[in-house]
Amino acid sequence: MKALIVDDEPLARRELRRLLAEFPGIEVVGEAGEVGEAAARIEAIAPDLLFLDIQMPGGSGFDLLARLDHVPRVIFTTAYDQHAVRAFEVNALDYLLKPIEPERLAAAVVKARSASEDRGAEARPSQILERLFVRDGSRCWLVPLREVSMLLAEGNYVRLFWGKERPLLGRPLNSLEQRLDPQCFFRANRRQIINLEFIEGVELGVGGQLHVQLRGGPEVDISRRQARLFRARMSV
């Protein structure tokens, strides 16, 4: 696995490098000291794994994630940070406390590796988004798109329907549409994109309209124009 270390302290970066030298499966392909540099490196190298400090000059680790299109797997490294702990309440992101215990690091690496093997087999085209980093107020989520049942446009923002959470993403729906997995997501109408795997039932409406019932979510109308496409896809 290719890993990138992002931390503003050179000493801390070198220490983590030394610790990671013990893990043959992890190849540290670079490091960065601040958010802008890190974003550039990530775009260039496309690492599988990110070791990310939270407090950095010129922007936090969360700022970095919010800037990225492709969020690699993230392991936060932090000395003592309430922000981080709050973020992890909602999410499966891993985190390590500095000074890092080798045992905790080993566990985190094993977890990262097994996660990458899960989906590693079918290499997907790199344009397709798998995870989205969403920051809404003081809360952060790293949302796996496969688990999102619906995306709803709200002006220039997008509301994600993810389990019980409804995080608001700061970009327009149209910019997302191209990057979503077409096997999964379908544009139901002007405002809504649905996840086909969440469909529970479909009803025929008046004038060729379709009503789709989503698992754990609302009923969605499929516009007449899209209904034909939908039938073809689902062979209804």
Next chain:
Amino acid sequence: MPTLVYLALMDRPPTATSLKAPTTSVRVGPPTQTTRAYWTCQLLGWGLYGSSQAYSALATLPVPWERVLLEITLLNVSAIGLTQLLRKFMLHRGWTKLSMRQLLPRSVVASAIPGFLLGAAMHFMAVASLWGLEPARDAELLEALPPFLRNMDPLTHRTLNWSLAFFIWIALYMGITSVRDRHAAELRQSELTRALQSAELKLLKSQLNPHFLFNSLNSVRALIAEDPSRARDAVTQLAGLLRYTLRSHQEELVTLERELEAVGDYLALESLRLGERLRVDLDIAAEAQGVAIPVMLLQTVVENAIKHGIAELPGGGVLRISATLNDGALHIEVRNPRPAIAPPRQQQGSGLYNAAERLRLLFGARAGLELDLSHPEKATTRIRIPHADSPGLAQVSREGAHRR
């Protein structure tokens, strides 16, 4: 001068026990001392009263002196016994808490009862006519008296006399206890105020930031592999700084020199993390070194300057600390660059607010701390601490220097 009060507090460590001890001693008092004073007053008062009775009895009554002494002593010892009962009764009924209006009729009744007892007892004694007037001897005086007194029967007369004595006793007793209680309450109040202020000071005192602590430990671990001698230095600096923060729980004031030592350790550790990004420029006037300042005050300000200033800048910057002594005050200035747009998550200066509050508690309005953010990319913290020549302050500052 509130300053003196606080400084007096500094002389002994304001622990809970040392503050409590005088409170209890004032309230209850060492029982022996109060009791002794009470009995001295009792014996002295009744002794004097008895003596005057004996004197007038011996002068006016045709009674043998042994008899006079015996009877007068008996009467006054009984009076002591009765007042003792009276005191118990008053304490039991909580008379000390009564208002004057409630107290007055109660005291009249309470003094009339023992007054009647002694008046009646005297009836069977040889000194019974002590206060009586002989028509033959005191004709002139009798003429002058109003008729109701002239015709008063001797028993009432004696009862009134003794009642008056008991009434005066009650008045004196209540007067003395109320003055003493009020004094105790005032003392307790001032002890309480001090305890509150010291608790407040303790709360306001800044702790070492855990983020800094763990980051430093991380740096030290990295240095153990890379540069063992710097690692050793860093451990020494960290130990020095920790010891200083721990000791800051016990003392309020230290010399600027001592505080600067701790700040030096802190800056050395921060420059391990920040490397080239942190540059420090110190300009401390020699005569300012010995001035007493609140412990951890400058440390808090410097930590703030790094956390919200230099550490937020990718290129770092210069931290300038200067201290001068003029107009009888110490002026400290801490200047640092800062990002023009502060990241929103920062809640700037709760540490600084506490530091300013602590300064106010210790030195009053003559001291001050202000954070000047008028320049968009710079922050300046100015501290003013009076350097009075008052003996209290000088003493503490010497003590602070001494403890090192």
